[in-house]
Amino acid sequence: MNKKTMKKYLFILLIVLFALTLGACTGRRVTATGWSGITIKEDIVYFSYGPQVYALDLNNGFQKWAYPEEAESGLDFYAAPVFADEDNQLILASYNSTIYSVDPDTGQKKWDFVIPNGDNEKSRFIASPLVTDQAIFAPSSDNNLYAIDFAGVPLWTFETGDPIWASPTWSEGCECIYLTSMDHFLYAVDPESGSLLWKSEDLGGPVVSQPAVSEDGLILVSTFANEIIALDEKSHQVEWRYHTSDWAWASPVIDGEQVYASDLSGTFYALDLNSGDPLWQIQPGGSIVSAVLVQDDLIYFGTHIEKNTSSLVVVSRDGVIQRNQPINGKLYTSPASDGDTILIAPAEAEFYLIALNQSGVQIWGFPPSDK
């Protein structure tokens, strides 16, 4: 090869390297854009991560099926699968403007619902749908809540001002759906007609958390305006506000007369349900995105410390840290449990799903190491 040709190739190599450097920034390699959702039913765990949804044996982590069987480019699942008793369906929400219904036993598709004129970049289903005995209510990042029947036929659409990243909540008290949006509002929607029943005052910041409703009709939401807010579902007025140190991302969780909330600065709060007064707070390290799991007098939640280091924190109901267990990956998903095994799903880690016993010892990880 003469010098001239060599220089030409060197130049081409330089620009290819530049292209690869840019490509590395784009997430075209397999990096997570969301975090897994976990659902447990009997001895099966269903969870979504990236291009597929998996059904695994809870006892040993063996895969029963994956949907789709082979990963497809441009198809991503991060919302937790949801059961619909009607016709024995598992409802899967994807990033490509489609809701899938599959058979929970085999993973075979029953039907799909595609947002009419949906734009894959805009119409992502980020949060899980709410399934009631009436219909499926799927929130989308195209600002709309879609109501679909159990055969995938659209019923109505409810529009908010900004993307919806949180699952709606069913309220027995008002027999309606509570919906939060990044447009700063909480909406009460009639499940039959999709019409607006009432709308909260401006909550001060975007909301990406699912509302929690107490037995006494108190609706709790966390906001990016650094607040936990309680509204009365009868008067629709704000009952109390609690100021956090940073964006409150995780959904508040009601546990008796206590409310558990957290923020991205890593502070975890226990508040009095009726007054919003602080009961205790801890800062175990790292930022908190996921809602908590409460089981056997213990509170479980994940914190993301830095890069691919996280921690599973176990706290007693009076605020004493029992365990602060390092985990590889980004732990943004709420832990789940069948009452015995604790499941965690770190993003961008060797194992997408890890089963732990009550002492924190790993029972199995998925995918298996030799895969």
Next chain:
Amino acid sequence: MDWIWSEFIGLMITILLFIYDLIGQNFGWAIIIFTVLVRLVTYPLTARQMKSSKAMQEFQNSKEWADIQKKYKNDKETLNRKQMELYQEKGINPLGSCLPLLVQFPVIIGLYRAIILTLAVTPIQLVNLSSHISNGTDLIPINNHFWWMVLSEPERYPIFGIGIPVLAILVVITSYIQTKMISPPQTAGDPGGQGAQMTQAMTLYMPFFMGYLAWSFASGLALYFIATNLATIIQYMLTGQANFKNILPSLPTRK
């Protein structure tokens, strides 16, 4: 190193968001204004590049240069050695016009990363962005629409059902004009020399390479490419360095 890079990206995000908020939450214009600011800040480098380029051009038109080209035309090795000696003697760095260009590569990569992070259309991206805007929740969600484009995605303009990559085409055109305009005219003494070869390769490959990037990556990056190409063309025109003859050979030669 990671820390420096992260701070660099963080600074870019902060400036982008500041401009975005200042101009009424339009991310397309924020990218364009940010590009102009980057060009102003890096102007000393551009000026150095132009100066180096001009010095090189004058030197390669000199009798001294022509003489050694003629004398050693059949002995490339000696010719290269003599050329390097002459560069040293005259205090000219043959890479002087390339280095400032290379410095801009991290800026382009950093800006691209900043655009993708700032547009935050997925939960993990928004968690990452949150550390840069703890007090600016009114900015969320970022409006990623600009004219017909979604800035976080590759652009296609639908015409009769076919998605035409308008921005990528504009990137190729403006890159070609820009590369041609800033290239010195080919010297009589060195028609097949290293400099001329490099210039030819740049003129040929670079616009298509930039066009490929614009076609396949987020349209926010394509917008940056077009803005920076136009800014460079205007900069060269304002300083009288633009070589219009490279684009329109029928123009009279500039004295």
